[in-house]
Amino acid sequence: MATLRALIAGDHHADRVVPPSGFTAQLTVFAAAAMAFLAVFALALSLAAGRLAERWGEELARSATIRIVAPQDQRTAQTDAALRILETTKGVASARALSDAEQQTLLAPWFGPDLALDALPVPRLIEVVEDGDGMDPAGLRLRLAAEVPGAVLDDHSRWRAPLVQAASRLRLLGWVSIILIAATVAAMITLAANAALAANAQVIAVLRLVGATDEYIALAFIRRFTLRALSGAAGGAALGMIAVLLLPSASETGGFLTGLGFKGAHWLWPVCIPILAGLVAFAATRAAARRTLRELA
Secondary structure, three states: OHHHHHHHHOOHHHHOOOOOOOHHHHHHHHHHHHHHHHHHHHHHHHHHHHHHHHHHHHHHHOEEEEEEOOOHHHHHHHHHHHHHHHHOOOOEEEEEEOOHHHHHHHHHHHHOOOOOHHHOOOOEEEEEEEOOOOOOHHHHHHHHHHHOOOEEEEOOHHHHHHHHHHHHHHHHHHHHHHHHHHHHHHHHHHHHHHHHHHHOHHHHHHHHHOOOOHHHHHHHHHHHHHHHHHHHHHHHHHHHHHHHHOOOOOOOOOHHHHOOOOOHHHHHOOOHHHHHHHHHHHHHHHHHHHHHHHHHO
Protein backbone atom coordinates (compact mmCIF):
# COMPACT_ATOMS: atom_id res chain seq x y z
CA MET A 1 0.00 0.00 0.00
CA ALA A 2 2.86 2.35 0.83
CA THR A 3 4.44 1.58 -2.53
CA LEU A 4 1.15 2.33 -4.27
CA ARG A 5 0.79 5.69 -2.48
CA ALA A 6 4.36 6.61 -3.34
CA LEU A 7 3.79 5.52 -6.92
CA ILE A 8 0.79 7.82 -7.26
CA ALA A 9 2.12 10.78 -5.26
CA GLY A 10 5.66 10.57 -6.59
CA ASP A 11 8.79 12.31 -5.34
CA HIS A 12 10.26 15.26 -7.20
CA HIS A 13 13.80 14.50 -6.08
CA ALA A 14 13.49 10.78 -6.83
CA ASP A 15 12.04 11.47 -10.25
CA ARG A 16 15.22 13.35 -11.19
CA VAL A 17 17.06 10.03 -11.08
CA VAL A 18 15.25 8.88 -14.22
CA PRO A 19 16.04 10.70 -17.48
CA PRO A 20 12.90 12.63 -18.48
CA SER A 21 13.54 12.19 -22.20
CA GLY A 22 15.68 10.21 -24.56
CA PHE A 23 15.26 6.99 -26.46
CA THR A 24 14.13 5.01 -23.40
CA ALA A 25 11.21 7.36 -22.81
CA GLN A 26 10.26 7.37 -26.48
CA LEU A 27 10.62 3.59 -26.72
CA THR A 28 8.37 3.02 -23.71
CA VAL A 29 5.62 5.36 -24.88
CA PHE A 30 5.72 4.13 -28.49
CA ALA A 31 5.77 0.43 -27.54
CA ALA A 32 2.86 0.86 -25.13
CA ALA A 33 0.83 2.87 -27.68
CA ALA A 34 1.47 0.46 -30.55
CA MET A 35 0.74 -2.64 -28.50
CA ALA A 36 -2.43 -1.10 -27.04
CA PHE A 37 -3.62 -0.24 -30.55
CA LEU A 38 -3.08 -3.85 -31.64
CA ALA A 39 -4.65 -5.17 -28.45
CA VAL A 40 -7.89 -3.30 -29.23
CA PHE A 41 -8.16 -5.13 -32.55
CA ALA A 42 -7.24 -8.47 -30.97
CA LEU A 43 -9.94 -7.90 -28.38
CA ALA A 44 -12.44 -6.93 -31.08
CA LEU A 45 -11.56 -10.11 -33.01
CA SER A 46 -12.00 -12.27 -29.94
CA LEU A 47 -15.36 -10.77 -28.94
CA ALA A 48 -16.66 -10.83 -32.53
CA ALA A 49 -15.63 -14.47 -32.90
CA GLY A 50 -17.48 -15.26 -29.68
CA ARG A 51 -20.64 -13.61 -30.98
CA LEU A 52 -20.24 -15.43 -34.28
CA ALA A 53 -19.90 -18.81 -32.58
CA GLU A 54 -23.05 -18.18 -30.54
CA ARG A 55 -25.03 -16.99 -33.57
CA TRP A 56 -23.97 -19.90 -35.79
CA GLY A 57 -24.68 -22.37 -33.02
CA GLU A 58 -28.14 -20.96 -32.33
CA GLU A 59 -29.19 -20.54 -35.95
CA LEU A 60 -28.03 -23.96 -37.14
CA ALA A 61 -29.32 -25.69 -34.02
CA ARG A 62 -32.84 -24.36 -34.67
CA SER A 63 -33.05 -25.40 -38.31
CA ALA A 64 -33.00 -28.55 -40.40
CA THR A 65 -33.52 -29.52 -44.04
CA ILE A 66 -35.35 -32.42 -45.65
CA ARG A 67 -34.41 -33.42 -49.18
CA ILE A 68 -37.04 -35.25 -51.22
CA VAL A 69 -35.03 -37.46 -53.58
CA ALA A 70 -37.71 -39.15 -55.69
CA PRO A 71 -38.75 -39.48 -59.34
CA GLN A 72 -40.34 -36.37 -60.80
CA ASP A 73 -43.84 -37.89 -60.88
CA GLN A 74 -43.64 -38.82 -57.16
CA ARG A 75 -41.87 -35.75 -55.84
CA THR A 76 -44.96 -33.65 -55.17
CA ALA A 77 -46.79 -36.47 -53.38
CA GLN A 78 -43.78 -37.29 -51.18
CA THR A 79 -43.25 -33.61 -50.41
CA ASP A 80 -46.85 -33.28 -49.23
CA ALA A 81 -46.51 -36.46 -47.16
CA ALA A 82 -43.36 -35.15 -45.48
CA LEU A 83 -45.06 -31.84 -44.69
CA ARG A 84 -47.99 -33.68 -43.08
CA ILE A 85 -45.57 -35.65 -40.90
CA LEU A 86 -43.83 -32.44 -39.85
CA GLU A 87 -47.15 -30.87 -38.86
CA THR A 88 -47.58 -33.54 -36.19
CA THR A 89 -43.93 -33.75 -35.13
CA LYS A 90 -43.20 -32.42 -31.68
CA GLY A 91 -40.57 -29.67 -31.63
CA VAL A 92 -41.20 -28.41 -35.16
CA ALA A 93 -42.29 -24.77 -35.20
CA SER A 94 -42.77 -24.49 -38.96
CA ALA A 95 -41.97 -26.31 -42.18
CA ARG A 96 -42.31 -25.32 -45.81
CA ALA A 97 -41.15 -26.52 -49.20
CA LEU A 98 -38.85 -24.13 -51.02
CA SER A 99 -40.12 -22.83 -54.34
CA ASP A 100 -38.28 -23.34 -57.62
CA ALA A 101 -37.15 -19.72 -57.52
CA GLU A 102 -35.68 -20.11 -54.02
CA GLN A 103 -33.85 -23.30 -54.94
CA GLN A 104 -32.53 -21.66 -58.10
CA THR A 105 -31.21 -18.78 -55.97
CA LEU A 106 -29.43 -21.24 -53.68
CA LEU A 107 -27.76 -22.98 -56.62
CA ALA A 108 -26.94 -19.79 -58.56
CA PRO A 109 -23.44 -19.31 -56.99
CA TRP A 110 -22.40 -22.72 -58.35
CA PHE A 111 -24.41 -23.12 -61.57
CA GLY A 112 -25.26 -19.55 -62.53
CA PRO A 113 -28.60 -17.71 -62.55
CA ASP A 114 -29.87 -19.38 -65.73
CA LEU A 115 -30.02 -22.91 -64.32
CA ALA A 116 -33.12 -24.84 -65.41
CA LEU A 117 -34.19 -27.01 -62.49
CA ASP A 118 -36.17 -29.37 -64.69
CA ALA A 119 -32.99 -30.20 -66.60
CA LEU A 120 -31.26 -31.61 -63.49
CA PRO A 121 -32.45 -34.13 -60.90
CA VAL A 122 -32.52 -31.49 -58.16
CA PRO A 123 -34.31 -32.74 -55.02
CA ARG A 124 -37.12 -30.74 -53.48
CA LEU A 125 -35.99 -29.03 -50.27
CA ILE A 126 -38.12 -28.58 -47.17
CA GLU A 127 -37.02 -25.99 -44.63
CA VAL A 128 -37.72 -27.02 -41.03
CA VAL A 129 -37.57 -24.54 -38.13
CA GLU A 130 -37.53 -25.97 -34.62
CA ASP A 131 -39.10 -24.44 -31.55
CA GLY A 132 -37.34 -23.84 -28.25
CA ASP A 133 -37.62 -27.46 -27.11
CA GLY A 134 -36.21 -28.88 -30.34
CA MET A 135 -37.22 -32.05 -32.14
CA ASP A 136 -36.07 -35.66 -32.02
CA PRO A 137 -34.05 -36.20 -35.25
CA ALA A 138 -33.79 -39.97 -34.78
CA GLY A 139 -37.53 -40.39 -34.33
CA LEU A 140 -38.31 -38.17 -37.29
CA ARG A 141 -35.94 -40.14 -39.50
CA LEU A 142 -37.75 -43.36 -38.62
CA ARG A 143 -41.15 -41.85 -39.50
CA LEU A 144 -39.83 -40.46 -42.77
CA ALA A 145 -38.19 -43.76 -43.70
CA ALA A 146 -41.48 -45.59 -43.14
CA GLU A 147 -43.81 -43.16 -44.91
CA VAL A 148 -41.63 -41.10 -47.28
CA PRO A 149 -38.87 -43.33 -48.67
CA GLY A 150 -37.35 -40.51 -50.71
CA ALA A 151 -36.90 -38.15 -47.73
CA VAL A 152 -33.45 -37.45 -46.25
CA LEU A 153 -33.24 -35.41 -43.02
CA ASP A 154 -30.23 -33.17 -42.45
CA ASP A 155 -30.24 -31.59 -38.98
CA HIS A 156 -27.09 -29.55 -39.79
CA SER A 157 -25.11 -31.14 -36.95
CA ARG A 158 -22.22 -32.00 -39.27
CA TRP A 159 -22.08 -28.37 -40.41
CA ARG A 160 -22.70 -26.77 -37.03
CA ALA A 161 -19.84 -28.37 -35.11
CA PRO A 162 -16.97 -27.34 -37.44
CA LEU A 163 -18.29 -23.78 -37.80
CA VAL A 164 -18.70 -23.28 -34.06
CA GLN A 165 -15.28 -24.84 -33.46
CA ALA A 166 -13.68 -22.52 -36.02
CA ALA A 167 -15.26 -19.45 -34.42
CA SER A 168 -14.22 -20.63 -30.95
CA ARG A 169 -10.64 -21.04 -32.13
CA LEU A 170 -10.71 -17.53 -33.56
CA ARG A 171 -11.81 -16.29 -30.15
CA LEU A 172 -8.97 -18.21 -28.49
CA LEU A 173 -6.54 -16.74 -31.04
CA GLY A 174 -7.65 -13.25 -30.05
CA TRP A 175 -6.97 -13.88 -26.36
CA VAL A 176 -3.60 -15.51 -27.12
CA SER A 177 -2.71 -12.42 -29.18
CA ILE A 178 -3.52 -10.19 -26.21
CA ILE A 179 -1.26 -12.30 -23.97
CA LEU A 180 1.58 -12.09 -26.51
CA ILE A 181 1.09 -8.33 -26.79
CA ALA A 182 1.32 -7.99 -22.99
CA ALA A 183 4.50 -10.10 -23.02
CA THR A 184 5.98 -7.89 -25.76
CA VAL A 185 5.20 -4.75 -23.76
CA ALA A 186 6.87 -6.30 -20.71
CA ALA A 187 9.98 -7.18 -22.74
CA MET A 188 10.27 -3.72 -24.31
CA ILE A 189 9.82 -1.92 -20.99
CA THR A 190 12.31 -4.24 -19.32
CA LEU A 191 14.89 -3.39 -21.98
CA ALA A 192 14.18 0.33 -21.65
CA ALA A 193 14.38 0.20 -17.84
CA ASN A 194 17.65 -1.75 -17.94
CA ALA A 195 19.10 0.81 -20.37
CA ALA A 196 18.01 3.72 -18.17
CA LEU A 197 19.41 2.09 -15.04
CA ALA A 198 22.73 1.33 -16.73
CA ALA A 199 22.98 4.88 -18.11
CA ASN A 200 22.45 6.30 -14.61
CA ALA A 201 24.85 3.97 -12.80
CA GLN A 202 26.98 6.87 -11.56
CA VAL A 203 23.97 8.81 -10.30
CA ILE A 204 22.75 5.69 -8.50
CA ALA A 205 26.17 5.25 -6.87
CA VAL A 206 26.08 8.85 -5.60
CA LEU A 207 22.55 8.40 -4.25
CA ARG A 208 23.70 5.34 -2.33
CA LEU A 209 26.59 7.30 -0.85
CA VAL A 210 24.21 9.94 0.52
CA GLY A 211 21.95 7.28 2.07
CA ALA A 212 19.30 6.53 -0.56
CA THR A 213 17.98 3.00 -0.35
CA ASP A 214 17.57 0.72 -3.34
CA GLU A 215 13.80 0.72 -2.75
CA TYR A 216 13.76 4.52 -3.04
CA ILE A 217 15.77 4.43 -6.27
CA ALA A 218 13.76 1.57 -7.74
CA LEU A 219 10.49 3.33 -6.98
CA ALA A 220 11.59 6.33 -9.03
CA PHE A 221 12.13 4.14 -12.09
CA ILE A 222 8.97 2.15 -11.47
CA ARG A 223 6.84 5.28 -11.24
CA ARG A 224 8.31 6.96 -14.32
CA PHE A 225 8.07 3.88 -16.58
CA THR A 226 4.62 2.91 -15.32
CA LEU A 227 3.26 6.38 -16.08
CA ARG A 228 4.91 6.34 -19.50
CA ALA A 229 3.36 3.00 -20.36
CA LEU A 230 -0.01 4.09 -18.99
CA SER A 231 -0.08 7.30 -21.03
CA GLY A 232 1.18 5.60 -24.19
CA ALA A 233 -1.33 2.77 -23.87
CA ALA A 234 -4.17 5.22 -23.24
CA GLY A 235 -3.35 7.05 -26.47
CA GLY A 236 -2.99 3.81 -28.45
CA ALA A 237 -6.21 2.36 -27.08
CA ALA A 238 -8.08 5.58 -27.89
CA LEU A 239 -6.82 5.49 -31.48
CA GLY A 240 -7.73 1.80 -31.71
CA MET A 241 -11.27 2.45 -30.47
CA ILE A 242 -11.70 5.23 -33.02
CA ALA A 243 -10.44 2.90 -35.78
CA VAL A 244 -12.85 0.16 -34.69
CA LEU A 245 -15.68 2.68 -34.54
CA LEU A 246 -14.97 3.61 -38.17
CA LEU A 247 -15.23 0.00 -39.36
CA PRO A 248 -18.34 -0.91 -41.39
CA SER A 249 -21.32 -1.75 -39.22
CA ALA A 250 -22.49 -5.34 -38.96
CA SER A 251 -24.75 -6.55 -41.76
CA GLU A 252 -26.14 -9.82 -43.01
CA THR A 253 -24.41 -9.49 -46.38
CA GLY A 254 -21.07 -8.48 -44.93
CA GLY A 255 -20.95 -11.35 -42.48
CA PHE A 256 -18.06 -11.65 -40.07
CA LEU A 257 -15.84 -8.94 -41.60
CA THR A 258 -18.42 -6.21 -40.92
CA GLY A 259 -19.09 -7.36 -37.35
CA LEU A 260 -15.69 -6.67 -35.78
CA GLY A 261 -16.87 -3.69 -33.76
CA PHE A 262 -17.69 -3.71 -30.05
CA LYS A 263 -21.30 -3.96 -28.96
CA GLY A 264 -22.92 -2.60 -25.82
CA ALA A 265 -20.93 -3.15 -22.65
CA HIS A 266 -18.07 -4.64 -24.69
CA TRP A 267 -16.90 -1.06 -25.26
CA LEU A 268 -15.72 -1.09 -21.64
CA TRP A 269 -13.14 -3.79 -22.37
CA PRO A 270 -10.71 -1.54 -24.33
CA VAL A 271 -10.71 0.87 -21.39
CA CYS A 272 -9.03 -1.89 -19.36
CA ILE A 273 -6.10 -2.12 -21.80
CA PRO A 274 -4.19 0.96 -20.45
CA ILE A 275 -4.70 -0.33 -16.91
CA LEU A 276 -3.32 -3.71 -17.94
CA ALA A 277 -0.38 -1.99 -19.65
CA GLY A 278 0.32 -0.03 -16.47
CA LEU A 279 0.29 -3.19 -14.36
CA VAL A 280 2.59 -4.95 -16.81
CA ALA A 281 4.97 -1.96 -16.80
CA PHE A 282 4.91 -1.86 -13.01
CA ALA A 283 5.80 -5.54 -12.68
CA ALA A 284 8.43 -5.49 -15.46
CA THR A 285 10.16 -2.33 -14.21
CA ARG A 286 10.10 -3.52 -10.60
CA ALA A 287 11.78 -6.81 -11.54
CA ALA A 288 14.31 -5.08 -13.83
CA ALA A 289 15.17 -2.39 -11.27
CA ARG A 290 15.75 -4.83 -8.41
CA ARG A 291 17.87 -7.12 -10.59
CA THR A 292 19.98 -4.28 -12.01
CA LEU A 293 20.45 -2.61 -8.63
CA ARG A 294 21.74 -5.88 -7.18
CA GLU A 295 24.20 -6.11 -10.06
CA LEU A 296 25.38 -2.52 -9.48
CA ALA A 297 25.88 -3.09 -5.75
